[in-house]
Structures are given as C-alpha cells and as structure tokens.
Amino acid sequence: MKGRISSLQSLGTLDGPGIRYVVFMQGCPLRCSCCHNPETHDINGGTEYSAQEILENVLKYREYFGQDGGITLSGGEPLMQTEFAIEVFKKCKEKGINTCLDTSGCIFNDSVKELLAYTDYCMLDIKYATDELYQKYVGCSIKTPLEFLGYLSESGIPTRVRQVIVPTINDSDSDIEALKTLLQGKKIEKVELLPFKKICQTKYDNMGKEFPFGNIPSADVKRVNELQDKINQI
Numbered sequence: 001m002k003g004r005i006s007s008l009q010s011l012g013t014l015d016g017p018g019i020r021y022v023v024f025m026q027g028c029p030l031r032c033s034c035c036h037n038p039e040t041h042d043i044n045g046g047t048e049y050s051a052q053e054i055l056e057n058v059l060k061y062r063e064y065f066g067q068d069g070g071i072t073l074s075g076g077e078p079l080m081q082t083e084f085a086i087e088v089f090k091k092c093k094e095k096g097i098n099t100c101l102d103t104s105g106c107i108f109n110d111s112v113k114e115l116l117a118y119t120d121y122c123m124l125d126i127k128y129a130t131d132e133l134y135q136k137y138v139g140c141s142i143k144t145p146l147e148f149l150g151y152l153s154e155s156g157i158p159t160r161v162r163q164v165i166v167p168t169i170n171d172s173d174s175d176i177e178a179l180k181t182l183l184q185g186k187k188i189e190k191v192e193l194l195p196f197k198k199i200c201q202t203k204y205d206n207m208g209k210e211f212p213f214g215n216i217p218s219a220d221v222k223r224v225n226e227l228q229d230k231i232n233q234i
C-alpha cells in the first residue's frame with residue numbers, strides 16, 4: 001500500500017514529545033480559516049511512499065530520538081489515509097519506535113480505533129470550544145472531535161490538546177473558560193495554546209488562493225501566555 005505524503009521532516013521538535021521524524025500527510029477534509037498548510041489539502045497532491053520506505057527513513061534517525069522521541073504522523077489530516085497510517089505505525093511498533101498521531105479528530109470509526117491501538121501519544125487539535133465556531137471557521141461540527149477526545153480519555157492514550165489562538169475569534173477570557181469547561185473531567189496530559197501566525201500568507205499567494213484569516217493580525221504572544229496560564233489551572 002502507498003500513502004500520499006506532502007513532506008517529511010527528519011528532526012522535528014514541535015510535533016510531539018522529544019525529537020521526531022515527522023510525516024506530513026497529504027489530504028484534509030476540513031478547510032480551517034487559520035490553516036497554515038493549504039498545500040496539504042488536495043488528497044491527490046504530494047508524493048507516494050510505501051510504509052516500508054517511511055520505516056526505513058525513520059530508522060536512519062533512531063539514534064536521535066532518545067527516550068521520548070519517535071515518529072509523528074501529521075498533515076493535512078492523517079486520518080484521510082487511515083489504512084496506510086495503521087501500516088506505518090504497526091511497522092514502527094515492531095521496531096520499538098514511539099508513535100504519535102497529530103490530528104483534528106474529525107474522522108472517527110473502527111479503522112481509526114485500530115490506528116489508535118498502535119498510537120503511543122496523540123496531539124488533538126480542538127480548534128474552538130463551540131459548535132458555532134467550528135461550523136463557521138472549520139467547516140464541520142464539533143461533535144466528532146469531542147467523541148474522539150472522549151475515546152482517547154477512556155483509552156488512556158496520553159493526549160495533548162492544542163488550540164491556535166486567533167485574535168478576536170477565540171482569545172477572550174470567556175473563550176478560554178468555554179474550553180476549560182469542555183475539557184473538564186478528560187484525561188489530558190497537557191493543553192497547549194499556540195499563537196496564530198501569518199507566515200503562511202506567501203503559500204496562499206503562490207497558490208493563488210485567498211487566506212481566509214489574512215485580515216486578522218498575528219496573535220500577541222503575551223496574551224497567549226496569559227491564556228495559557230488560565231488554562232493550566234484546570
């Protein structure tokens with residue numbers, strides 16, 4: 001089986017615990033207004049790799065992974081190619097490589113559950129705290145990501161919830177209170193708030209596409225840190 005891959009990063013430090021080999025998979029069913037990887041949207045783009053080829057690449061960097069590092073499947077949305085992701089993670093687990101899934105949690109079915117059985121760590125983007133904001137700025141309901149989060153919590157898979165903070169959209173105290181309420185009672189290792197940035201503007205320009213949040217300023221890091229302090233209190 002072959003998977004469509006947008007790009008590969010050999011020594012990533014932002015995509016899960018420790019140092020990781022990051023596979024940015026091609027294809028995403030969502031259209032987040034804040035998306036910084038528009039080049040990954042088209043499932044027919046990217047380059048084909050077999051799971052064995054990915055494994056062989058990962059093994060070259062094994063000595064850098066230390067105790068916490070390993071492979072991360074990111075995107076795009078890795079769950080667009082769940083069967084391929086299962087094959088990659090199975091092979092990695094056989095070699096003792098730690099596996100991390102970076103996902104929006106927008107697809108949840110039996111194949112995804114099978115993938116999660118081979119997942120050591122999950123980074124789940126809960127993009128907003130309300131269904132209204134999901135419908136408006138993501139293009140789907142909040143229902144499936146929440147179901148996904150509930151399953152992670154019940155299964156005891158270590159989970160980091162991430163959210164991009166976008167000025168005027170989800171940066172008020174009440175937005176963070178709503179997020180806190182949503183996450184209450186869930187087993188979460190960490191909540192990570194990330195500042196909205198606009199370095200992807202040139203990608204949109206080169207693709208001749210409009211950046212939906214192009215008129216919104218980048219997030220103030222101080223404000224994001226304040227909100228991070230508030231959310232850390234859960």
Ligand code: SF4
Pocket residue numbers: 028029030031032034035036037038040075076077104
């Ligand atoms: S889920 Fe990720 S890749 Fe897909 S549109 Fe949203 S931000 Fe972009």
